[in-house]
Every structure is written in C-alpha cells, then in structure tokens.
Amino acid sequence: MADDVVLIAQGLARAFGEVVAVDGLSLQVRRGEIFGFLGHNGAGKTTSVRLLNGVLRPDQGHVQVLGLDPTSQGPELRRRTGVLTETPALEERLTARENLLFYAELYGLAPERMTERVEALLEIFNLASRADDRVSGFSKGMKQRLALARALVHEPEILFLDEPTSGLDPVAARAVRRLVARLSREEDRTVILCTHNLIEAQTLCDRVAVLKAGRLMALGRPADLARRWGRNLRLDFEVSGATRGLALSVLRATPGVAELASEDGVISVLGIDRERVPDLVEALVGAGVRLYRVSPREPTLEDIYFALHGLD
Amino acid sequence: MNLRAMRAIVRKDLKVLWQSKAVTVPLIVVPLIFLVVLPALAALLPSAAVQAGGPLAQIDRYLQQMPQGLQAELAGYDQAQKIVVLALVYFLAPMYLIIPLMVASVVAADSFAGEKERKTLEALLYSPTTERELFVAKVLSAWLPAMAVALIGFLLYSMVANLAAWPVMGRLFFPSGMWLALAFWVAPAVAGLGLGATVLISARVETFQEAYQLGAVVVLPILSLVIGQATGVMYFNLVLVMALGLSLWAIDALLLWLGGRLFRREELMARVG
Numbered sequence A: 001m002a003d004d005v006v007l008i009a010q011g012l013a014r015a016f017g018e019v020v021a022v023d024g025l026s027l028q029v030r031r032g033e034i035f036g037f038l039g040h041n042g043a044g045k046t047t048s049v050r051l052l053n054g055v056l057r058p059d060q061g062h063v064q065v066l067g068l069d070p071t072s073q074g075p076e077l078r079r080r081t082g083v084l085t086e087t088p089a090l091e092e093r094l095t096a097r098e099n100l101l102f103y104a105e106l107y108g109l110a111p112e113r114m115t116e117r118v119e120a121l122l123e124i125f126n127l128a129s130r131a132d133d134r135v136s137g138f139s140k141g142m143k144q145r146l147a148l149a150r151a152l153v154h155e156p157e158i159l160f161l162d163e164p165t166s167g168l169d170p171v172a173a174r175a176v177r178r179l180v181a182r183l184s185r186e187e188d189r190t191v192i193l194c195t196h197n198l199i200e201a202q203t204l205c206d207r208v209a210v211l212k213a214g215r216l217m218a219l220g221r222p223a224d225l226a227r228r229w230g231r232n233l234r235l236d237f238e239v240s241g242a243t244r245g246l247a248l249s250v251l252r253a254t255p256g257v258a259e260l261a262s263e264d265g266v267i268s269v270l271g272i273d274r275e276r277v278p279d280l281v282e283a284l285v286g287a288g289v290r291l292y293r294v295s296p297r298e299p300t301l302e303d304i305y306f307a308l309h310g311l312d
Numbered sequence B: 001m002n003l004r005a006m007r008a009i010v011r012k013d014l015k016v017l018w019q020s021k022a023v024t025v026p027l028i029v030v031p032l033i034f035l036v037v038l039p040a041l042a043a044l045l046p047s048a049a050v051q052a053g054g055p056l057a058q059i060d061r062y063l064q065q066m067p068q069g070l071q072a073e074l075a076g077y078d079q080a081q082k083i084v085v086l087a088l089v090y091f092l093a094p095m096y097l098i099i100p101l102m103v104a105s106v107v108a109a110d111s112f113a114g115e116k117e118r119k120t121l122e123a124l125l126y127s128p129t130t131e132r133e134l135f136v137a138k139v140l141s142a143w144l145p146a147m148a149v150a151l152i153g154f155l156l157y158s159m160v161a162n163l164a165a166w167p168v169m170g171r172l173f174f175p176s177g178m179w180l181a182l183a184f185w186v187a188p189a190v191a192g193l194g195l196g197a198t199v200l201i202s203a204r205v206e207t208f209q210e211a212y213q214l215g216a217v218v219v220l221p222i223l224s225l226v227i228g229q230a231t232g233v234m235y236f237n238l239v240l241v242m243a244l245g246l247s248l249w250a251i252d253a254l255l256l257w258l259g260g261r262l263f264r265r266e267e268l269m270a271r272v273g
C-alpha cells in the first residue's frame, strides 16, 4: 500500500437477499482527499460506508482502511474513523453538550481533554449558545451540525459523511460544505462524502465515484469525468432581438450543429467543437448579427451523471 | 472489556430514561401501589372484616384447605394475626416480584427497542465499542434500575407492613427469612427474566411500545404463582423460593445468551434498513 493511500477496496460486494446493494466495488482513496460517492437513492452509498467501517460484513472482496481489516479489526478501525450517519442519530432527550460528552467518553478521550474538546466543537459548530438545550428542540440544520461535531469528537483520520446537506436550506448547506472543505484542506483529514447532489460533488470533491445499482460506473476528478463523459461543448450566444432570426438561420445552416434552442435572446448550440468557435463568430458577425456575448459552457458532473444513467 | 465505555453507555441510558414520562411514571406509580398502598390495605383486613360483620373464624376454615406447612407456620397466631400474616407475608409475595419484572421490561424496551426506534443505534454501532461491551452495558442499564426500585420497594414494604399491622401484630414481624431470599435472590433473577425476554423481543420489533406490550407476557408465570398459592397448590416458603430463584437464574442465563447472539452489528444493521 502506497504511503498516502488510506483506503483500498477490491471487488467489494454485499447483497441483502435478492437485492445486490454493492456489486464489485474497487477503488482507492488517498490521505487528505475529499472523495465522493455519487448515486441515486439505492445506489449503494450507505451500504458501502457500512462495509468500509466493518459494521456490515462483505459477501466478497477485500477492504483495507488505514491498513486495517474492518471485519476483523473493527474496534481499532472505528477508533480512527468518524461517521455522520444518514439520520443524525442524536439522543433527542439529552442536550447538545450531553450528546457530545457521551461520545467523547465512549471514544475514550482522556477525561481532562473531554470538556475542552466538546467546548471547542460547540464553538466551531456555532452551538455554544444552545449547548444546554435538549436536542429535540433543535432545527434540522442544528441537528446536522451537532451530528457532524459528534463525528469529529475523537479527531478521526477519515470522516465519512452520508448526505451531510440533505434537507438543509441553502444557507445551512453552504455552512456545512465550508466546514467540510476546511476539515480536508486545513486539517488534512480524509473525507468520504456520499451525496446525490451533483453540484455539491463537483464543488467539494477531489474525485468522485459514480455508483449505479451497486456498480462503479465512473471514477475520477469531476472535471476529467466531465470531459470524458460529457457531451460536446455547449455555446450560448446572446444577440440583439432584431437580428435573432438572422442568427438562427446562420446557425441552422452551419454543419455539425446538433441542437439549437433559444430563450430570452440567448441561443444555445450543441455540437460545435472548440476549434470552430472563432469561425462561427466571424460568420455571424459577417452576416450582420449584433452579437453581445459568446460563452462556452463546460459539461458538468450533472451532464455526465445523466449520460451515465441514460437519462435526460 | 472497556469499563469506561460501558459506564458511559449505562449512564447515558439512565439519563435518557429519566427524561421519558412514558417510562418513569409507571416506574414510580406501580411500585407505590403494590408496595405501599396494597400492604397498608391488607393490614386493615381483619378490622374491616369485623366491621362488615364477617366472623374471623372463617380464616380457620380457609386455612384447612392450605398446605400443612403453611398451617404449621401460622399455628402460633390468633385469627386476626393469621389474616394479616397470610396477606402480607404470603399472598403479596408473588406480587412483589412483579416490580423488578416490570421495571426491567420497561427499561429494557426503552434501551433496546427504543434505541432502534429513536434511530440512535446506528451511531452507537459506528463507535469502537465491542458488541459484548455494548450488550453487557445495555443489560446493566436495565438491571440496575430494576434492582434499585425492587430494593427500595422492599424497604418501603417492610416499613409499611410493620407500621400498618402494628395494632394487630403488636411487634415487628417482617421481613421473614423467606422474604429476604425473595428480595435478594429471586428479585434479581426475576429482573433478569423480564430483561432477557424483552431483549429477545426487541430484536424483532421496531418500537418501544411493541416491545413493552409483548414483554408483558412474562407476567403470566408470576400470575400463576399468585393463583397457585391462593388455591392452596403450594405456598411461598424458603425452600420453594430458593428453588424458584435457581430455576429463574438458569432461564436468565439462557435468555441472555440468546439475546447476546442476536446483538451483533451484522444482525442489527441488516435491520436498520
């Protein structure tokens, strides 16, 4: 195992009765990376996290996380990983501080460090003013922040986050994303992030694994995947209303244009590769079209996601 | 075994327990009724019987249908005292056992099924705690409160029995040796019975309520003891109580062994969904 590889899965598989939840998953994750598991509901993200932490046994395959075998060395491994579960799994009848102190003790933090660590987390996650309130009265975003704090209480080397922003409003979701980014960039923790939020995966993850029905469909940096799997460049032309008809006829007559759509004075074109953009601009201007703006749009993870799933 | 982690789990479970009225109200009210109100009323039986015009002599006729041993043990008392001793020492003895049974069942339902229902179990399973530590801690967090309530109840019962029956008995007559065995040998085993049964049930159901309701079936063997004694089939003496305790401990061992086998991450996770 290379020095910086913290997680290796080889042919990992697990079924529940007839349902194959994870089907031959092979991948490696490096230290400090934010690694995304991207997939629909039921794609096998949560099951993968459970297998990688040794709370479920694989039917087949090998796993090594931090050099440990999750099945036979579960307790040692789980001491060094932290998991934010899909539901916050907090004790609603206890206060925020009590929840954190319980886990601090459970994870074996030294008594003299427990209070210090818990207070620091309450501060970081902006929960200090509500620390002695029962969790049952918390908003969803507060619960999510508290659950994240709990997952970090023992300073894990690898942090697993199962849909950390689902159900949060945009402001709360952004706060959580910033925290995740900081954990990885500043504290050099490895983060494994399960999500079906494509934007989140694209903005946050260094690499993503796209899962479908338990299978690994694609693996790589979001930008690379987009280039490899995304369809052609999409160009937006903003033209004056008066010359719109003219522009459309020029574009229709251009060989290779596969799709053409126009909306609010912006014409979108698919099928033109990058090298031909200057020629096209010249043709439009030459025909008398008043052209305000041309912008190429890179394919997004969303494009490849839909391409991989045969949807659109 | 990581004792510190286990202690943390027990403490957390007790704290959580204490916050739930659905759990604490029965834990306080039922023992008060069974161990304070009932013995106080029972001590008043002879004078109530006299006031109602019923001859106390009927007790002798009733006792003739009872086992010889019981007749012998009551031989030295007058008729009013016989009624009091029969009620407080013998007939309420199996009722006393309902207390540790119920407390253990309620708390175990909250700790095992409730943890599943509240969806807090998954986070616990991701902790470094071993399955055995987790299981033993959760068993303790039901067994300890059951024993606390049972022993405090025993003290209260002893006080109420002696006080309320003072006019009739004229001396301290409680507890008998049989009752000491009941409180310190049988009650812990009965708690184990309620606990073990509820642990097994909790593995199969999804909510606290289901576990609690199904767990109530373990009251049946205790009720059969109540009836068995009232109809003269047997009576609570030291030998019977020691034997009862022994067989209960054996059943406990079996139930907890089975429960421990179900308490595996793999088993629990496959049900979390």
Ligand SMILES: Nc1ncnc2c1ncn2[C@@H]1O[C@H](COP(=O)(O)OP(=O)(O)OP(=O)(O)O)[C@@H](O)[C@H]1O
Residues within 6 Å of the ligand: A016, A019, A020, A021, A022, A039, A040, A041, A042, A043, A044, A045, A046, A047, A048, A086, A196, B269, B270, B271, B272, B273
């Ligand atoms: N404990 C279980 N028992 C039975 N089937 C299960 C269990 N856990 C997962 N599955 C099945 O395995 C498949 C993968 O589930 P998993 O929860 O891993 O998906 P996911 O990618 O996390 O989905 P979501 O986005 O909905 O959280 C699904 O078909 C699911 O029904």
Ligand SMILES: [Mg+2]
Residues within 6 Å of the ligand: A045, A046, A047, A086, A162
């Ligand atoms: Mg999931």
